Amino acid sequence: MENYQMFFPCSSTGRQSSFPISTNMGSSNVFQKHLGVSSNGTFLGLGTENLLPKRSAEDVKQPADDQCCPVSSNGCSAGEESKGKQGKIKKIRKPRYAFQTRSQVDILDDGYRWRKYGQKAVKNNKFPRSYYRCTFQDCCVKKQVQRLTKDEGIVVTTYEGVHIHPIEKPTDNFEHILSQMQFYTPF
DNA sequence: CGGCTTTGACCTGCGC
């Protein structure tokens, strides 16, 4: 896996970050909804991951407009419904957005409430990957948290889906970090 | 007691 593209190559010294938000994120709104920056972490990077390419185009035909997030009325994509057990509904995965943050803690406080539902050991990584789901009713946004083997100080947070509700506990630090970030579109 | 974490089992997709 790990086929998402990290637009921010990890740079612990980097003051400036590239940020292709205007095109690849679908909209800046998505960014605002998904940015996972902790109150005690340093934002290092962002990437997007479309898990679709590995499947045939016929399998998961999606209009370009839909690439942002095939969200149904309750915020969940159709693909989530099958749970992979019935096998009738083809799974359409939402695009993922990966963030790198330099942080001592794995759990990044991004203002939303998350419930851990799994943890897996990852190949070639001595740190396990943790799986979280948003606990808000009908909001099925997921995120994965993984620490890099190469640089133990870096935590990669991968978001999947769009929150259908406001942040539950906005943090001043979050706003502060946002205000200090610099963006530009490299394309 | 309710919500959360832990953890082993299970399912699915993919590469060989």
Place this chain on the structure above:
DNA sequence: GCGCAGGTCAAAGCCG
């Protein structure tokens, strides 16, 4: 077809 790895489920246990 088989094995591996990723992703999810769900029971059990923990904690406030």
